Amino acid sequence: MYDDSVIYYDGDHSVIFDGLDSWEVFHLIPLSLPIPPMPERKTNTLDVPGMDGNIDISNILTGYPTYQNRNGSLEFMIAPGYNNFMELYSAVANYLHGKHRKMIFSDDPEWEYEGDFTVTSSQNGIWNNITISYIVKPYKTRLLPVSVLYPDVFAAVSIDSPTYVDIYPTLSDYLMEMPSPLAMSIVSDSGIAVKYWNSDYNLLIEKDKAPTGVYIDPDFVVGKYTLDANIGLQAKGTGRIRIDFTQGRL
DSSP, rough: OOOTTTTOOOOOHHHHTTTEEETTTTTTEEESSSOOOOBOOOOEEEEETOOOOSSOTTTTSSSSBBBOOOEEEEEEEOTTTOOOOOHHHHHHHHHHEEEEEEEEESSTTTTEEEEEEEEEEEETEEEEEEEEEEOOSEEEEESSHHHHHHHTSOOOOEEEEEEEEESSTTTTGOOOSSSSSEEEEEESOOOEEEEEETTTTTEEEEEEEEEEEEEEEEEEEEEEBOTTTTEEEEEEEEEEEEEEEOOOOO
């Protein structure tokens, strides 16, 4: 059925789905370079009677653009010499069809996409193809959090001050486009207060006594567009604090 002399492929541009490689595990060859499409920008316009055009109010709540999920598909052919299409088709579908997975492109190995997947098949001449479609979050995210990528920068900080002092003064240098909630680790007998200035909402976010322990605080969301770099993150009290987050970008 296949002429092995026609195609040579050694696994370049493969895609990893939750740890399983499209080539090494499923014997799939991409028919084109796997490139995820950019997400569509969310838009909201206001029509004012008697005025030409519309007023774009898309960013009025955030101060920065927001996006729809990414919708895309990857088309593969089966490696020449692998003749049991139905067995492979079932294996791919059992692993991906209707499942929530993470996807990594081998051409961009430090980033992952998260979302839902579906599997279909088609035939092109003598070739049986498998198409993997996906709807994933708009931002790709780093595989590792900043505490692992930059351990010296995001080490625990000791606090012993009755007034607010800057902590992690270079935080803004590590922020990317995706707003990320802060994971906090706080050790204190008397409590530590934490605050930052959200430049989007022109709003001071402050916790008079941040809870002791390790947790994600949804009130503290940082990103390139959300943290005022001139003020940064501040804390007061006595104890130790450590922050962590995952970087994300388009």
